[in-house]
Amino acid sequence: MTRQEKGLWATVIVLTACVLGMGGWMLFSGNFPQEASPPWKEGSQPVASIQDRAITEDEWVDELKKRYGREMLMTMLNRHAVALEAKAKGIDVTAAEVETEIEVMSRSYGSKERFLSEMEDQLGITESELKTETTYRLLLEKIATSDVHIEEQQIDSYLEQYPDQFRPKKQLNLSMIEVASEDEAERVMDRLENGEDFADLAAQVSLDEYTREDGGQIGLVEEDDPFLPPALLEAALSLEPGDIAGPVSLTDTYAIVYVKDIIEPQAPSEESIRKAVRKQLALEQSVSLSELERQLREKYEARISAGTVTL
Incomplete structure (x- = not known):
């Protein structure tokens, strides 16, 4: 987009x-x-x-x-x-x-x-x-793009310059439990192996205030999410759906990560990629959409009557 x-x-x-x-x-x-x-x-x-x-x-x-x-x-x-x-x-x-x-x-x-x-x-x-x-x-x-012409060579050049733009990224549905020490993380892992529920444990012991109330749920993240700790993401990427790993060393704490689901988006077809690039290049060469709306209001003599609303 x-x-x-x-x-x-x-x-x-x-x-x-x-x-x-x-x-x-x-x-x-x-x-x-x-x-x-x-x-x-x-x-x-x-x-x-x-x-x-x-x-x-x-x-x-x-x-x-x-x-x-x-x-x-x-x-x-x-x-x-x-x-x-x-x-x-x-x-x-x-x-x-x-x-x-x-x-x-x-x-x-x-x-x-x-x-x-x-x-x-x-x-x-x-x-x-x-x-x-x-x-x-x-x-x-x-x-906006009705009068803009894009050559096939322009599309080829764009795809050469940005080869990964249309590569779909793997997504992981993650949850985590964050604790203060490695020993505590090991104890949490033992409790999970003994059959305790991950969400219940997260609500009881996790230090992360943003996920604790949701049973440790982080939600869907992309495989290169810049906001997750790299160690946590690396551990998650090594797992299969349903797997749990830990302790994972963070900056000052330790985490246990649970991969609920992994989504592998379908790659778009070559035709749809070229169509998307054509539209993107055309939009970049055209007037902005907000400016186009303004021009069209002017062209068709749009008016707001005085006193109708506070301007």
């Missing part, structure tokens, strides 16, 4: 997560008047209440507009402008292209199902919402 793509995708994810979460934020932020609730305005029904204080739909919508109205309006204007430009240029995005793009995004997660589950669990983004955002991003990219 290019810098432009990453920037847009991060924006999409953050905006979507904010929109999905802002209703809950407002209910608990304490930003409502403290006086007793008057009868709600005609046509405005209560959507929530606390004790005898009703929160009406009009109040809710007004608060949403004040805090997020401009961003949402800009998003809507962008969608309409991009749709108009795509129609004018005869550009579209097929369902198959969206599925392929989601498959590409899923590769580092080991499976599409795991990826979709993480998106919903961590960000609250459903598969339907993800497809909508992916369709928009692909449409925007197609418009």
